[in-house]
Amino acid sequence: RPLCEVLFFPVPVTCPEPALSPGLSCPCPLPHTDSALSRLLRRILAAQRSLELCVFTVSCAPLARAVLQLHLRGVRVRVITDSDYMAASGSQIGALRSAGVIVRHNQTSGFMHHKFVIMDRTVVMTGSLNWTMQAIHTNKENVLISDDQTFVKAYLEEFERLWEEYDPA
């Protein structure tokens, strides 16, 4: 049956460890309950082969950790982001690059304003959510999740177009 899910934000601050390190018990004082953030983390961590991340702002540490885990696990991770915001304080793009994740960004004026992710070329997530703590815990935001192949194909094609357009070589 088709995957049709929508996550809404903001959500209260909870501990990301149950999603990031399942099975380990965490002694921190935050609630260890489920939330739209932990569901987002689990969806991302479910990728087995490939992750295409095309997100304007990436400063949320738990989401960056999930991407890093995939990369370390051998999943093919490609990141496209906005050049202005990747240099901003709090950006996690530098940490991803230092770990060996390939990142490309726009060279021209105009924002690379997308906020979509594709897992294993079979699931796409898109919506208003930038990967920031403010977006997750303060703003009204949505993330639509679908495995409809018409949608997945459209976003994959856009990713490949931008991947070529932003090739620094």
Added chain:
Amino acid sequence: RPLCEVLFFPVPVTCPEPALSPGLSCPCPLPHTDSALSRLLRRILAAQRSLELCVFTVSCAPLARAVLQLHLRGVRVRVITDSDYMAASGSQIGALRSAGVIVRHNQTSGFMHHKFVIMDRTVVMTGSLNWTMQAIHTNKENVLISDDQTFVKAYLEEFERLWEEYDPA
């Protein structure tokens, strides 16, 4: 068959009149060709009974004109937007209100950052696109369009939640 469409931006500047005033010939020097903007306009103008608009920034005049046309035609239009940006220069929210469209907005901190629209309770559009000229003609943006009732219902429920939360009474 299900409606599964994704519009990508930016698009070159074209004349919105073929979408806004079909049948009238326009003498302006802009190209009168189809684009992702004219497709967006036609989708919105296809609403017969209701339009729920929940968009962070609304400054694009052609899109505001489409909403106004629906309102004047007797379609039930409800608008939710962000309080900071509705006061910004170029915002079309004042013009919509002056014409009698009911607009509600967030009262608290945190952005009302959604960018979704529901037509006739049967079609939803969501993505990264704010309703600004910069977004349409300069940024990399996406709008997903679906008539999947799971998606439509989720966004309608979010709209009704926010409509109550932002009730000024």
